[in-house]
Amino acid sequence: MFRIKQVLISVVAVLLICGSAGAQVVNGQAAPDFTLTDSNGQKHSLSDYKGKFVVLEWFNPDCPFVKKHYNSGNMPQLQKEYTLKGVIWLSINSSAPGKQGSYTPQGFNQFVKDKGAFPTAILLDTDGKVGHLYDAQTTPHMFVVDPKGILIYQGAIDDVPSADIADVKTAKNYVKAALDAAMNGEPVSMAITKSYGCSVKY
Amino acid sequence: MKRVCWLLVFLLGSINLAVAQEVYQAHTHVRLVSEQNSVVRGGTFWVGLDLILDDGWHVYWQNPGDSGLSPKIKWHLSSGINAGDIHWPYPQRLNVGPLTSFGYEHEVLLLVPITLDKSFQPSKDVNIYASVKWLACQDTCVPGKAELNFLQPIVTSISDIKFNSFKTLFDQTRQDLPQLIPCITSHAALDGNQWRLDIQTPLKRQGDIIFYPFRDDVVEHAAPQETRNVPYGYQLIMTKSHLYHVDLKALEGIAVNPSGWDGKGKTKAIVIQAPLKVVPVRIPFFIACLFALIGGLILNLMPCVLPVLSIKVLYLIDRHPDSKIAFRHSLVYALGVLASVWALALLLFILKSAGQFAGWGFQFQSSVFVVIVALILFFLALNLFGVFEFSAPSINGLPTRQAGYKASFISGVITTIVASPCTAPFMGTALAVAISQPNIIGFGIFTFLGLGLALPFVLLSAFPFLLSFAPRPGAWMIYLKRALGFVLLVCVIWFLGVVGTQTGLVDFSKFYKSSDELHWQRFSSTAVNQARHSGHGVFIDFTAGWCINCQVNDRLVLQNSDVVRAFKDKGIIAFKADWTKYDPSITQALASFDRDSIPVYIYYPPGADAPIILPQIITPGMILERVNNHA
Incomplete structure (x- = not known):
């Protein structure tokens, strides 16, 4: 009897190991759903936006890499261009309370105002749950979800990893390329890249 | 203002030779230094970017890991001066929450070789000038940017070159540069979600190896790495990066061994260029089982197995035993086959978990085992020649009742043993899966191999009409038995030859060497x-x-x-x-x-x-x- 039990336990263990292998978000599969509160107290779920393209942008206002893209106007410009085309742009902050980039809701609204940013909403992920769910590693770290809820891009904002504003001009923007391709019904050529930036301050 | 600065630089440079301009920015003291006070035309010398960090701050290695950015140097050198790539000392793992980066704390010297052409014109000093960008991080990150230079005088004779006080720092750093050691070989394989990196080294010490990949999308940086001590060196188990999407030809990076790779233990880091193993066609479990079954069936035709099986089949033809009893005996025979296949599998898995590698047929590497098998086959051959009859219950017969079952079981065991030095088609693939998978799956595949091996005899016993094509018992059976006996004798001689080779007494290979041989x-x-x-x-x-x-x-x-x-x-x-x-x-x-x-x-x-x-x-x-x- 004891042996049978052991065998059963090993079988279950094997199944569990196999099952847990796919915890990270995978392109071509459904992006995991989540619900977060924004800086104006409103709740947003990813599933609310079925039928639309959704961009998830991990950000931290004090990270030099994020500053590069906001101070150069690159990120606000992207947000404006695509939200006007009907894309939902969710900027997510996963900084733990007390860590760098952990702002009050008013603070985030002020940031949006100061930088002329155009996100659909700034989502507060203070316990880092959604950040871990998506395995967000850096700020910025970008994800693009298609109208069916399928993840079609994950990785860097562009192809020049640097904190230097001067590099924005020459860089190829991966998020823009992914959105443009997907909106034209074409496959995304660079669908997975290594994100660069500061670590997410979990 | 800028001019004044440059003037100062020039003055400083001319007063104090090879002294770097130093900058403190982004929690980092940065300077460009040389270890020698002069250089010659046509020579190569080393320049170092020295980064001294405030406590708790770090800069990054060439692959920064999950977050961060490696320092960049942009050289502004006159024509005739050429800078090589950065030589990075080995880094350390820096864990920030759930993320892992690779970099340096306290101080790091990044080395760059600089070559001066023979025809370099200016006669006085070489201006070594670079724009440097780096990112220093603690919990938070600050980017730094500096323009650095120093002047390096030119002399005409190598003997005039003197080293300065930076030499010690350069020498220490050179020890930390990953070395390419030819006698340490490596290869890598991707097994599902895991990287297996095998490092073969003649000098083995205890220690946990850490692998730092050059690419940022092959190994999950934050995942723990496991070092297994294996007879030939080390085996590293690492998690595949979730970003991995390219087909690599080799896993490249550096491997750091705290107890060192060389005899003196001084070389801590080596360069790894591990060619990727042919990624095996990953066949599903049931296909592997099917392959094992087919392989087992084919094994019945192998020269040493066929006679053993034939003895039993001949008995069926000769004696027409009661079909029910015959069938029961065949099941016991199958059990014998399975039991010994399981025993082999168990042994293989035990050896595997002990870090030993063993494969199908490994038991034939033991001379004692081969001698025993040869003896068994010898007696079976004598029996076939009619030299003596085993008294009932006999191995070759199917006598009645209990004692006979034991014999049937043993003949199943013998079948497996004589089959095990052979690998049938399909089997190689199936066994490779069996060994690489968790043991439960492995046992499943081995079971099918045993079933395949036992199946022909079980079928013949269960359906006697299958044998109706056989001629009626008669003298032909005796001739056949003798012929089979000869086959067995050949097997015996062959096994003895193996023992000879193993013990070094005889070199059997000479017997069958043809004149027109490959070297x-x-x-x-x-x-x-x-x-x-x-x-x-x-x-x-x-x-x-x-x-x-x-x-x-x-x-x-x-x-x-x-x-x-x-x-x-x-x-x-x-x-x-x-x-x-x-x-x-x-x-x-x-x-x-x-x-x-x-x-x-x-x-x-x-x-x-x-x-x-x-x-x-x-x-x-x-x-x-x-x-x-x-x-």
């Missing part, structure tokens, strides 16, 4: 690597004295005059890896092709990275085709 070189992975880099095609024959298919292939194919001529014409270098005795380096090489049974035939076309693995049963045509089409 076979002794296998070693170093020799094979060298041969592959020489631009020649390389053929490797994994064989063993006790492996019957290997011997058949050797004789009929590898000694075939067309094959020999083709090898000679194309300048193919042939290696023989003889597994007759246990040899960890061969076992390891087999594992690198995801095989644990022989024969295995490998052909590397000239200059090719990927080997061609030939089937277990080869024909001269197959070899010629590979050799001619991939020359």
Whole structure:
């Protein structure tokens, strides 16, 4: 009897190991759903936006890499261009309370105002749950979800990893390329890249 | 203002030779330094970017890991001066929450070789000038940017070159640069979600190895790495990066061993360029089981197995035993086969978990075992010759009741034992899966192999009409028995030859050497690597004295005059890896092709990275085709 039990336990263990292998978000599969509160107290779920393209942008206002893209106007410009085309742009902050980039809701609204940013909403992920769910590693770290809820891009904002504003001009923007391709019904050529930036301050 | 600065720089440079301009920014003191006070034309010297960090801050290695950014140097040098790539000392793992980065705390010197052309014109000083960008992080990150330079005087004679006080720092740093050590070889394989990196080294010490990949999308940086001590060196188990999406030819990076890689333990880091093992066609479990079943069925036809099986079949034809009893005996026989297959599998898995590599047929590497098998076969042969009859209950008969069951069981065991030095088609793939998978799955596959081996006899016993085509019992049976007895005797002689080779008493291979032979070189992975880099095609024959298919292939194919001529014409270098005795380096090489049974035939076309693995049963045509089409 004891042996049978052991065998059963090993079988279950094997199944569990196999099952847990796919915890990270995978392109071509459904992006995991989540619900977060924004800086104006409103709740947003990813599933609310079925039928639309959704961009998830991990950000931290004090990270030099994020500053590069906001101070150069690159990120606000992207947000404006695509939200006007009907894309939902969710900027997510996963900084733990007390860590760098952990702002009050008013603070985030002020940031949006100061930088002329155009996100659909700034989502507060203070316990880092959604950040871990998506395995967000850096700020910025970008994800693009298609109208069916399928993840079609994950990785860097562009192809020049640097904190230097001067590099924005020459860089190829991966998020823009992914959105443009997907909106034209074409496959995304660079669908997975290594994100660069500061670590997410979990 | 800027001019004044430059003037100062010039003044400082001319007063104090090779002193760097220093900058403190982003929690980092940064300077550009040289270890010598002058240089000569046509010579190479080293320049270092020295980064001294405030406590708790770090800068990054060439692959920064999960977050961060490596320092960048942009050189502004006059023509005639050329800067090489940065030589990075080995980094450390920096864990920030759930993320892991690779970098340096306290201080790091990044070394760059600079070459001065012979024809370099200006006669006085060389201006070593660079724009430097770096990112320093603690919990938070701050980017730094600086323009650095110093002047390096030129002298005409090497003997005028003096080293300065930075020499010590440069020498220390050079010790931390990853070395390329030719006698340490490595290869890597992707097994599902895991990287397996095998590092073969003659000098083994205890210690946990850490691997730092050059690319940022191959290994999950934050995942723990496990070092397994194996007979040939180390095996590292790492998690595949979720970003991994390219087809790599090699896993490249550096491996750091805290107790050192060389005799003195001074070289802590080595460069790893581990070619990727041929990724085995990952076949699903049920296909592996099917392959094992087919392989088991085919094993029945192997020269030493066939006589053993025939003895039992002849009995069925001769005596027409009661079909129910016959069937029951055949089930006990099947049980004997299965029990011994399971025992073998168990042994293999125990050896595997002990870090030993073993493969199908490994027990024939023991001379004692081979002698015992030879003895058993000898008695069976005598029995077939009618020299003596086993008294009932006998191994070859199906006598009544209990004692007879024991005999049936034993004959099942014998069938497995004499089958185990052979590898049938399909089996290699199935067994490779069995060994690489969790043991439960492995046992499942081995079970099907046993079922395949036992099936023909069980079927013949269960459905006697299958034997109705056989002629009526008569004198032919005696002749057949004698013929089979001879086959067994040949097996016995062959096994004795194996023992001779193993113990070094006789070299049986001389008996069957033909005059027109290939020049076979002794296998070693170093020799094979060298041969592959020489631009020649390389053929490797994994064989063993006790492996019957290997011997058949050797004789009929590898000694075939067309094959020999083709090898000679194309300048193919042939290696023989003889597994007759246990040899960890061969076992390891087999594992690198995801095989644990022989024969295995490998052909590397000239200059090719990927080997061609030939089937277990080869024909001269197959070899010629590979050799001619991939020359």
